[in-house]
Amino acid sequence: MVTGRAPARTSSAHCEKDAGRRFAAALGRKIVFQYRCYGFAGLRFTQSGAESFKIQRTCNSRLGGSTLKIHEYQAKEILAKYGVAVPRGEMANTLEEANDVARKLFAEGASGVVVKAQIHAGGRGKGGGVKVAKTREEAEQYAKNILGMQLVTHQTGPAGQKVQRLLVEETAAIDRELYLGIVLDRATGKLVFMASQAGGMEIEEVAAKTPEAIFKETIDPAIGFGAWQARKLAFALGLKPTQINAAVTFFQSLYKAFMDTDASLIEINPFITTKDDKLFALDAKITFDDNALFRHAAIKALRDTAEEDPLEVEASKYALNYIKLDGSIACMVNGAGLAMATMDIIQYAGGSPANFLDVGGGATQEQIEHAFEILLSDANVKAIFINIFGGILRVDRLATGVVAAARNLNVKVPIVLRLEGTNVEEGRQILKDSGLDFQVGATMEEAANLVVKAAAKVGA
Numbered sequence: 103m104v105t106g107r108a109p110a111r112t113s114s115a116h117c118e119k120d121a122g123r124r125f126a127a128a129l130g131r132k133i134v135f136q137y138r139c140y141g142f143a144g145l146r147f148t149q150s151g152a153e154s155f156k157i158q159r160t161c162n163s164r165l166g167g168s169t170l171k172i173h174e175y176q177a178k179e180i181l182a183k184y185g186v187a188v189p190r191g192e193m194a195n196t197l198e199e200a201n202d203v204a205r206k207l208f209a210e211g212a213s214g215v216v217v218k219a220q221i222h223a224g225g226r227g228k229g230g231g232v233k234v235a236k237t238r239e240e241a242e243q244y245a246k247n248i249l250g251m252q253l254v255t256h257q258t259g260p261a262g263q264k265v266q267r268l269l270v271e272e273t274a275a276i277d278r279e280l281y282l283g284i285v286l287d288r289a290t291g292k293l294v295f296m297a298s299q300a301g302g303m304e305i306e307e308v309a310a311k312t313p314e315a316i317f318k319e320t321i322d323p324a325i326g327f328g329a330w331q332a333r334k335l336a337f338a339l340g341l342k343p344t345q346i347n348a349a350v351t352f353f354q355s356l357y358k359a360f361m362d363t364d365a366s367l368i369e370i371n372p373f374i375t376t377k378d379d380k381l382f383a384l385d386a387k388i389t390f391d392d393n394a395l396f397r398h399a400a401i402k403a404l405r406d407t408a409e410e411d412p413l414e415v416e417a418s419k420y421a422l423n424y425i426k427l428d429g430s431i432a433c434m435v436n437g438a439g440l441a442m443a444t445m446d447i448i449q450y451a452g453g454s455p456a457n458f459l460d461v462g463g464g465a466t467q468e469q470i471e472h473a474f475e476i477l478l479s480d481a482n483v484k485a486i487f488i489n490i491f492g493g494i495l496r497v498d499r500l501a502t503g504v505v506a507a508a509r510n511l512n513v514k515v516p517i518v519l520r521l522e523g524t525n526v527e528e529g530r531q532i533l534k535d536s537g538l539d540f541q542v543g544a545t546m547e548e549a550a551n552l553v554v555k556a557a558a559k560v561g562a
């Protein structure tokens with residue numbers, strides 16, 4: 103059984119599921135979709151069966167443009183404004199800046215500092231991206247090691263992510279490491295506030311092996327997060343009586359931050375208690391709902407495109423839902439569900455998809471051209487599979503766009519299409535009249551076989 107994560111927009115989650123089921127049924131395959139509400143926002147799915155495949159890009163992509171990710175230091179700045187206690191510290195872009203921050207913290211009485219890699223992925227501690235230093239010299243050494251390193255964690259994929267920024271913070275005298283998270287539970291359509299005593303480690307693992315170790319409070323949108331719920335979670339965490347009130351305030355501040363910023367996820371792992379009875383967010387992850395960013399200019403400005411795949415950044419400029427994958431067959435599809443089914447059928451035909459690309463329901467010719475440019479700038483691409491169900495995007499308009507793009511960009515790789523829907527006959531005619539060498543499959547299966555064959559020929 104292989105698990106992976108599909109790019110998802112809130113609105114398309116059900117459509118993906120339904121479309122996936124439909125196509126799976128047609129193939130005589132079983133696809134098990136699992137919606138989980140822990141970890142990160144997005145749709146997780148599990149596929150079983152001999153032909154199952156994995157969507158490998160997970161946490162370091164922007165999930166098809168649905169969420170904005172920010173760095174830990176930025177998340178902590180936001181939380182601090184809501185009264186959430188975070189350790190003293192500052193972001194550093196260079197070794198000099200890191201030294202300055204460390205010097206300042208020690209001068210202000212810190213007994214140690216922690217040097218933390220700022221990348222858009224978790225698991226940095228295990229990967230060597232979080233180091234505690236007792237002296238200024240030690241801090242400098244760690245900063246030197248971490249800055250610029252290619253940090254590999256379970257969330258970055260094997261290539262890792264280059265560390266371009268550090269957070270240097272005062273260390274805390276940790277007593278207990280706990281977990282807190284607020285996320286949308288897609289099954290109930292409500293936010294859920296989660297807490298666990300098993301903090302500091304991978305919460306996905308806790309959820310899989312010991313789900314009873316995660317306490318959950320579902321939040322009624324009409325009422326909000328009640329103080330009684332916060333107290334219930336505080337007691338479930340086994341906090342001391344002297345910590346309960348502070349914890350309730352802490353949790354309520356997190357909830358307020360979540361609501362005010364239109365977040366899609368807040369995760370504090372670890373949420374710590376200190377030997378002197380204080381509570382801190384030692385780590386902080388926040389992602390935001392893209393659809394609400396228009397009313398949060400300051401948050402929108404926190405985007406760090408240096409953390410994102412260059413092709414995905416390019417795609418986001420044209421509102422294309424693109425995620426790069428490792429295969430050789432580029433896909434251009436309208437609709438997230440159809441895009442998933444397309445990747446699936448490519449795999450079924452013996453090929454492997456080079457990307458997920460949803461051009462959306464109302465793609466323009468300009469968007470289609472940009473989509474082509476993006477697909478073609480991936481050196482692994484050996485063939486292009488265009489799979490369109492024309493609804494809002496009429497097939498003739500798509501065909502016109504495809505012909506124009508193929509001409510303008512002088513596309514050399516084979517293009518296979520499968521077209522259905524509004525004005526499909528006109529669309530086919532446009533392709534035929536273009537004189538360009540397109541292959542058209544009568545069915546999705548036939549087209550998939552054609553494109554896999556075409557890619558194999560190019561590869562040979």
Ligand code: GDP
Binds near residue numbers: 216225234279386
């Ligand atoms: P992540 O691995 O990317 O989730 O990064 P975290 O910020 O959660 O740090 C990983 C681990 O480093 C934490 O679980 C702590 O055990 C440890 N750590 C982080 N900051 C401090 C600190 O100030 N003092 C001490 N002693 N340990 C820390």
Ligand code: MN
Binds near residue numbers: 302
């Ligand atoms: Mn963490």
